[in-house]
Amino acid sequence: MRVGIIGDKNRAAVWEKYLRSLLAVKEVVITSSLSEAENIQACIILDDTAGNLHLLSDSIRLGIHSYLISELPVDEEQLKRICSLSQESDVRVQFSHWPTISPASQWMKNQLPKPDFIQIIKEQSHLNFTENRRQLSRSWTDEIGWIMKWMDMGTHRIEAQEVVPGNRDWGIRIFIKFENGSTASLFILTAGTEKNHRRIASGSNLLLDCRVEHQTVKKTLISGSQGISAESQTFDRSRSAGISVLLFFKAIKLKKDTAFTPFDALKTAATVKNINGLLKQL
DSSP, X not given: OEEEEESOHHHHHHHHHHHTTOTTOOEEEEESSGGGOTTOSEEEEEOOSTTHHHHHHHHHHTTOEEEEESSOOOOHHHHHHHHHHHHHHTOOEEEOOHHHHSHHXXXXXXXXXXXXXXXXXXXXXXXXXXXXXXXXXXXXXXXXXXXXXXXOSOEEEEEEEEEETTEEEEXXXXXXXXXXXXXXXXXXXXXXXXXXXXXXXXXXXXXXXEEXXXXXXXXXXXXXXXXXXXXXXXXXXXXXXXHHHHHHHHHHHHTOOXXXXXXXXXXXXXXXXXXXHHHHTO
């Protein structure tokens, strides 16, 4: 397979390293534009600009399997078009949603395919308001994407509340109830005293507690008369990029869904839009 890496050459050189060990990849072409990448069957697009979804649409129309490395896009209308285009063209499309793709998250999902409850707590010290507003928005959008991907079902009810009424820059609380009765809660505080980021998920007899900064997951299993057993595992965050490439090409080979699909991005964007609407009403 001939693969193109579209974007900055320095960044592209890093991503090329992840492709070298893949048997499916026979040749890699690094270029700054899609038009210069001839006869490629797949591409990695390194683009954080506002027009990245247009570039992604162009690659899909050409029948090229595409992996977009960027912040998670939330333009609902463009994502709808990308969903339709990818289905019509029968190409695999993946987004670089790192909360989902990280080794710890992959392991957690294997341990507990369908959680009954998710709780996310993220606390950080206060930043300047301009930087804070952007980081807060991106932070809770990423966490919503992680929740929606793992739960993988429609929502029944959504609640959103500012920590300090009238000013969402200080933090927000979000509650989601899903169609099957499962729930997820997200609490982000920007005026905390220290960094703290935990993702907790539970099922009928299993509790997973992830310390995100350290990528350490504690697994607690309640096994009836045998009592409680617990174990902890620590994962290497630096492997996320390599794993994401492996998952992308595995999806192409098996003709399966990618690790984070256009439909996953669309579900996230719809939920984010709903939450923003609720916050504006406060």
